[in-house]
Structure formats: structure tokens, C-alpha cells
Amino acid sequence: MAYKINRRAVVKGMGATGLAMPFLNAATASAQSGPITLGVVTPLSGPAQLIGNFVRHGAEIGADYINANGGVNGREIQLEFRDSKVNPNDASVAARELIGAGANLQLGTISSAVALAMGPLLESEGGVVITSGAGTDKLNHENYNPHVFRVGDSPVSRNAGLVRHIANSRPDIRKWAGIIPDHEYGRTTWKIFEATMRKVIPELTGEEAEIAEPVLVPYGSGDYRNYISQAMRLDVEGIYTSVYGGDAVTLYQQSQPFGLFEKTDVLLDSANEFLVATAMREQTPAHWSGFHWYYEANKGNPLSDDLYSSYVERTGDQYPMGWAAEAHAAIMAYAKAIEKTGNTDTMDVIAALKGLSFDSATGMRHIREEDNQAIKNAELAFIEPSSSEDSGFAVTDYVSLDGEKVVEPARPGKTLDLSTL
Amino acid sequence: MYDIGMTVFNGLAWAMATFLVAAGLTLIFGILHILNFAHGGFFMIGAYVSYSIMMAFGGSLPLWLYLVGAMASGIVVGLLGWAVDKLVFRRLRDVEDAYSLIATYALLLVCGGAVQLIWGLNYMGVMPPPALNTVVFVGDMFMPTFTIFIILSGIVAYIGLEFFISKTSTGRLIRVVAADPWMAQLLGLNVKKIYLITVIFSFAMAGTAGGLLMPNQSLSPELGGIFLLQAFGVVILGGMGSIRGAFYAALLLGLIESFGTYFFPQYPGIFFLLALAVILLLKPEGIMGKGQTA
Numbered sequence: 001m002a003y004k005i006n007r008r009a010v011v012k013g014m015g016a017t018g019l020a021m022p023f024l025n026a027a028t029a030s031a032q033s034g035p036i037t038l039g040v041v042t043p044l045s046g047p048a049q050l051i052g053n054f055v056r057h058g059a060e061i062g063a064d065y066i067n068a069n070g071g072v073n074g075r076e077i078q079l080e081f082r083d084s085k086v087n088p089n090d091a092s093v094a095a096r097e098l099i100g101a102g103a104n105l106q107l108g109t110i111s112s113a114v115a116l117a118m119g120p121l122l123e124s125e126g127g128v129v130i131t132s133g134a135g136t137d138k139l140n141h142e143n144y145n146p147h148v149f150r151v152g153d154s155p156v157s158r159n160a161g162l163v164r165h166i167a168n169s170r171p172d173i174r175k176w177a178g179i180i181p182d183h184e185y186g187r188t189t190w191k192i193f194e195a196t197m198r199k200v201i202p203e204l205t206g207e208e209a210e211i212a213e214p215v216l217v218p219y220g221s222g223d224y225r226n227y228i229s230q231a232m233r234l235d236v237e238g239i240y241t242s243v244y245g246g247d248a249v250t251l252y253q254q255s256q257p258f259g260l261f262e263k264t265d266v267l268l269d270s271a272n273e274f275l276v277a278t279a280m281r282e283q284t285p286a287h288w289s290g291f292h293w294y295y296e297a298n299k300g301n302p303l304s305d306d307l308y309s310s311y312v313e314r315t316g317d318q319y320p321m322g323w324a325a326e327a328h329a330a331i332m333a334y335a336k337a338i339e340k341t342g343n344t345d346t347m348d349v350i351a352a353l354k355g356l357s358f359d360s361a362t363g364m365r366h367i368r369e370e371d372n373q374a375i376k377n378a379e380l381a382f383i384e385p386s387s388s389e390d391s392g393f394a395v396t397d398y399v400s401l402d403g404e405k406v407v408e409p410a411r412p413g414k415t416l417d418l419s420t421l
Numbered sequence: 422m423y424d425i426g427m428t429v430f431n432g433l434a435w436a437m438a439t440f441l442v443a444a445g446l447t448l449i450f451g452i453l454h455i456l457n458f459a460h461g462g463f464f465m466i467g468a469y470v471s472y473s474i475m476m477a478f479g480g481s482l483p484l485w486l487y488l489v490g491a492m493a494s495g496i497v498v499g500l501l502g503w504a505v506d507k508l509v510f511r512r513l514r515d516v517e518d519a520y521s522l523i524a525t526y527a528l529l530l531v532c533g534g535a536v537q538l539i540w541g542l543n544y545m546g547v548m549p550p551p552a553l554n555t556v557v558f559v560g561d562m563f564m565p566t567f568t569i570f571i572i573l574s575g576i577v578a579y580i581g582l583e584f585f586i587s588k589t590s591t592g593r594l595i596r597v598v599a600a601d602p603w604m605a606q607l608l609g610l611n612v613k614k615i616y617l618i619t620v621i622f623s624f625a626m627a628g629t630a631g632g633l634l635m636p637n638q639s640l641s642p643e644l645g646g647i648f649l650l651q652a653f654g655v656v657i658l659g660g661m662g663s664i665r666g667a668f669y670a671a672l673l674l675g676l677i678e679s680f681g682t683y684f685f686p687q688y689p690g691i692f693f694l695l696a697l698a699v700i701l702l703l704k705p706e707g708i709m710g711k712g713q714t715a
Contacts, residue, residue, distance in 0.1 A: 245544065
């Protein structure tokens with residue numbers, strides 16, 4: 001059937017449009033003047049819920065802080081949560097649904113696999129995400145996507161910072177080994193560790209670093225004794241590990257009767273923050289751990305103090321971990337970007353985020369325009385067992401390193417160049 | 422020599438830890454023909470119960486209290502087994518296998534949820550009792566006493582189970598029911614009761630294994646899945662339902678995993694799966710044949 005457009009139909013259409021215009025304008029005005037809804041796609045169930053809880057608290061505390069201080073251009077921030085289940089498929093469904101509901105600005109991604117899946121999806125759907133702890137180097141290198149931002153550490157700044165600090169404070173330790181989880185993130189951290197150590201030790205001592213082949217361990221194993229025996233055969237002075245979460249607790253526990261950590265002078269842990277120490281308490285081996293945010297290193301910073309006290313008040317837990325600060329920083333970045341651009345349109349917010357400097361719980365952060373990677377301080381803490389503390393452990397030293405000095409140069413679309421570390 | 426000795430020692434530790442978990446799993450399959458996905462979940466609950474007992478006494482326990490804690494975990498999980506039999510397993514006896522798999526998988530999820538509700542999401546860990554937290558030197562080999570204890574526990578569990586199944590009247594009745602439940606019922610045996618005893622006993626073994634293996638292991642709601650895959654591998658290779666088969670399969674797979682890691686360290690954790698696949702291709706019924714309980 002063919003439609004005929006006649007004068008009467010055109011007049012009817014114009015009349016209907018005229019009648020509807022006030023309502024359409026009101027809806028548009030409401031979208032740019034009512035509350036700002038940010039979508040948080042993070043694990044709310046399953047094995048990674050522990051991390052997702054930190055993200056949830058950090059995001060809520062950040063939103064409360066902004067709202068208590070007048071909102072963004074007078075608009076309140078609202079959060080809409082969805083469960084990613086640390087699964088790219090579930091996270092994609094959740095992100096798409098949130099965009100359909102008007103939450104085109106999102107945060108909360110902690111998993112590298114999910115973060116990598118978000119780029120193409122959000123580009124086609126018209127959204128943007130700020131990750132809250134995803135650690136892959138591909139995010140700002142070969143898989144760079146303008147719709148994905150990382151306002152936390154890159155794996156380079158975290159691991160290179162750890163290495164540079166130890167090499168500077170203990171240049172006498174030149175023989176190193178690694179216990180590395182056999183997956184993409186583990187291998188990435190090791191190559192960063194090895195390249196940085198091979199560069200820094202000769203600069204400091206004039207001698208070459210001796211670095212053994214890493215001991216690769218499987219993910220999610222209940223028995224690490226074979227791998228501990230492998231490590232025991234090595235003649236080394238320091239051990240670096242990026243084994244993570246429950247695997248790290250099991251590895252550390254099973255290492256103790258072998259005396260692995262007594263045999264070496266230094267244990268470097270890339271990212272467990274307080275995960276191992278809260279599980280092992282007074283049995284915790286003394287170690288340096290990388291942190292997204294360590295509150296004692298940021299005492300006096302109002303954002304950090306508010307994040308810490310609010311977190312403790314909400315949970316009763318004295319040991320918040322860095323994912324809370326990463327989600328908190330994502331809220332601060334969105335607030336500043338929306339304030340700057342005056343609206344929540346995806347492309348405008350992306351343009352505002354690029355090159356943005358904003359305040360956070362770790363101080364000022366700057367998002368590089370070229371690769372959407374933030375430059376922020378790399379924080380490390382030394383954790384030791386302590387019988388005088390109720391927790392069974394204590395932080396006896398910490399440092400906050402200038403992010404400019406440990407972050408790699410921007411190379412969006414290209415692989416990480418280890419020679420630049 | 423040191424390396425070979427340590428590789429054998431570590432392989433035995435893997436084998437006996439896995440056998441402790443797999444023993445209850447294979448017993449339930451042998452008698453009830455239910456592939457119990459929830460077994461790992463109840464093993465995990467046993468570990469958490471034992472953890473709570475340990476923490477209630479200050480965290481570091483003498484050996485005897487650690488053993489009592491493990492047995493108490495076995496009793497608690499055995500009682501849960503009684504409830505599971507009444508509520509779930511009885512309804513699965515005359516239905517297709519797919520329903521059993523779905524029901525027991527759902528039970529595994531319930532176990533994970535219960536652990537989250539009661540103990541929370543944080544990682545937890547305790548060290549072995551001081552008496553087992555030492556090292557024995559044999560030549561230049563150093564063997565943690567807790568690992569020796571686990572190896573001995575596995576061997577004792579195997580001998581005990583063999584004795585129970587072969588020499589006791591209850592064990593013989595279990596074997597009769599496993600072989601032909603219909604005929605056993607005709608002969609006047611209370612088959613339902615024997616099923617119930619088997620379930621309680623199998624669950625109690627899972628709980629005790631959780632209590633025994635809990636030190637040197639991180640506790641989290643993921644724990645249920647960590648040993649389950651290994652235990653299933655051992656049960657399948659041992660010839661579904663055979664305790665003796667599970668014991669030999671655990672030894673075989675443990676040593677293959679250990680030597681594989683020693684000779685090819687760049688491929689960690691795959692030798693167990695590789696060996697399982699190859700052996701099942703050559704001998705699909707498992708190393709002891711199918712359905713031999715004990």
C-alpha cells in the first residue's frame with residue numbers, strides 16, 4: 001500500500017508536532033537538568049564480589065561527597081548498579097541495558113577481559129566507561145579505544161614503581177626470581193618487572209641484575225608445593241610475585257614450612273594490598289605490596305580522609321583497599337568533566353575527560369589526551385607481622401611515587417615498548 | 422636425587438589431598454549413582470566449620486584439638502548430609518542423570534551462598550598446629566610435617582575405607598545394595614536406610630577432609646571448586662564408584678602432575694588434565710573398571 005502525502009496530512013503532522021513540542025523540550029531539559037545517572041557495572045556476586053564491594057562503597061562515597069557539596073552544576077549524582085559477574089557477556093548486557101536507560105556514563109570495571117570488551121561495545125552504543133582497577137596494558141596500547149578511560153595506575157606505573165623503589169632502597173639485591181600466575185596479566189607484570197630491573201640495577205650499581213626464569217603457577221590451584229620446590233632450588237635474594245587473591249594466600253601459607261621467604265631478603269607483591277595480610281594476620285610474611293590507594297600515604301587530603309572515614313563507618317572494616325579509591329576517582333573525574341562541558345552527552349564528556357586534571361583520594365590526577373591513561377602516584381606499603389596489633393600485622397613503611405616518573409609514554413594502538421620503561 | 426625425591430613427595434601430597442576429597446564423592450556415586458557436584462561445597466563447609474572451631478580456641482591449636490575440630494566438622498557436615506538425603510537425594514533416585522546434575526549443582530550454589538552469608542567474602546587462613554608446622558630433613562630433602570601428615574591421612578583413610586567396606590557388616594550391606602538394590606530389597610534389606618548411611622558417611626568424609634586440609638589453604642567461597650575438579654578427575658579415572666580405583670588414580674595423577682611440572686615447568690597445571698584425557702582415551706572404563714565399590 002502506498003502512502004500519499006497531501007496538504008491535510010502535513011497540517012495534521014505539524015499540529016501534532018506543535019502540541020508535543022513543549023513535552024519534548026521538557027524531557028530534554030530534564031535530561032540536562034535533573035539528576036545525573038552514572039551506571040556502575042561491577043561484580044556484585046560470585047568470586048569477585050569481594051572486589052566489587054570495594055567498588056560499590058567507593059562509588060557511593062564519591063557520589064555522596066559530590067552531592068553534599070552541591071552536586072555537579074547543581075545536579076545530583078545518582079548511581080545505577082548492575083552485576084558484571086566478571087564476565088564480558090554479562091557485563092555487555094548490563095552496559096547496553098544501562099545505556100538504553102539513559103546511563104551512558106559508566107564505571108566499575110575491574111576485570112581486564114571485561115574492560116577490553118567494553119571498548120567496541122560502548123563505541124557502537126554511544127557510551128563511555130572509566131575502569132576501576134582493570135590491569136591489562138592492552139587497554140591503553142594495542143586495544144586502545146577512545147570510549148574507555150583508566151583513571152587508576154597502568155600496570156607499568158604500579159610495577160615499575162615497585163621495582164624502582166626497591167632497587168633504590170636495596171641496590172645490593174641483584175639476584176631475583178618471580179612466582180608468576182600463568183595468564184596474560186601475570187606474564188605482563190613479569191615482563192615489566194624484568195625489563196625495569198634489568199635497566200635500573202646497572203644504572204645504580206654498574207652491575208647486571210641476575211634474573212632467573214620465572215616459576216609459572218596455575219590459576220586457582222589448591223597445591224603449590226611443586227612450584228615452591230622449584231623456587232627453593234633457585235639461588236636468589238629477592239622474589240617478585242603477581243599471584244593474586246586466594247591463590248596468593250595459599251601460596252604464602254604453603255611456602256612457610258619450606259622457609260622460602262626466610263631464604264630471601266625481599267618479597268615484592270605486585271597488587272594484593274591487604275588481601276593476604278588480613279587472611280594470614282600474624283603469619284603474614286614481611287612484604288612490599290603495590291596499592292591503588294593507601295590512606296596513610298594520603299592523610300590530610302580531604303578526599304582521602306572522607307573516603308577512609310566513610311568506608312570505615314559504613315563497613316566497620318579498618319582496611320579499605322584501593323578499588324574503592326579507583327571507583328571514587330571515576331566519580332570525581334565524571335563530575336569534573338560534566339562540570340566543564342555542562343552536559344552528559346557521550347562525545348562531549350569524552351572530549352572533557354581527555355586532558356582533564358582532577359583531584360582524587362591520591363591527590364591530583366591527569367588523564368593523558370593521547371591514550372586515556374591517568375598519571376597518578378604509585379603507592380607501596382611494607383607490611384609486617386605484628387603481635388601488638390589486633391589485626392596481627394602492621395604497615396611499617398610506605399611511599400608514594402610521582403606518577404610522571406613511573407608511567408610509560410603514551411602509545412595508543414601500539415604494543416607496550418619495554419625499552420621505554 | 423634431591424629433586425626426584427621432592428617431586429615424588431609433592432606428588433604424593435597432591436594425590437592424598439585429592440583422595441581425601443574424592444573418597445566420599447566416589448562412594449556416593451558407587452552406591453546411589455548420583456554424581457554429586459555439591460561435594461566440593463560440603464568439603465568447603467567442613468573447612469569453614471573447622472576454621473570457626475580453631476578461631477574460637479584462639480587460632481593456634483594443639484594437634485589433638487585440631488583433629489577433634491576436623492572430626493567435629495565431619496559430624497556437622499554428616500548431619501547436613503542427612504538433611505540433603507531427606508530433602509534432595511531421595512527425590513533423585515528414579516530420575517534421569519541430568520536432573521541429578523542440575524540439583525547437585527544448585528546445592529553447590531546454595532553452599533557458596535551459605536558460606537558468604539555466615540563467614541563473609543574475605544579470604545581467611547590458618548597455619549597448621551605447631552606440632553605439624555615443622556620440617557623433617559631426610560638427607561638434603563626437607564619435608565614439611567604437615568604435608569607428611571596429609572599423606573599419612575590419605576593412606577589411613579584408604580585403609581580404613583577398605584576395611585569398612587570389605588570387613589564390616591555395614592560395609593558388606595552397602596556393597597550388596599550397590600550391586601543390586603532391587604534384589605537387596607527383595608531379600609528384606611532396608612535399602613533406604615543403607616542409602617542414608619552412605620550419604621551421611623560420605624558427607625562426613627567431605628567435612629573431615631575440609632577440616633584436615635584447611636590449614637595451608639586459603640578459605641573463600643571459591644574453595645569448593647578448587648578441589649572438585651581434581652576429585653572428579655580421580656573418581657572418573659578410578660572407575661566411577663571404586664574407592665581402590667580412586668586411590669590408585671590419585672597416586673597416578675599426582676605423580677604425573679608432579680613430574681610433569683618438574684620436567685616442563687613452562688606448562689604448569691596441565692599434566693593432570695592431559696593424563697586424564699590420554700588414559701581415558703585408552704581405557705574409557707577407568708583403571709579399575711566401572712562400578713566396583715571398594
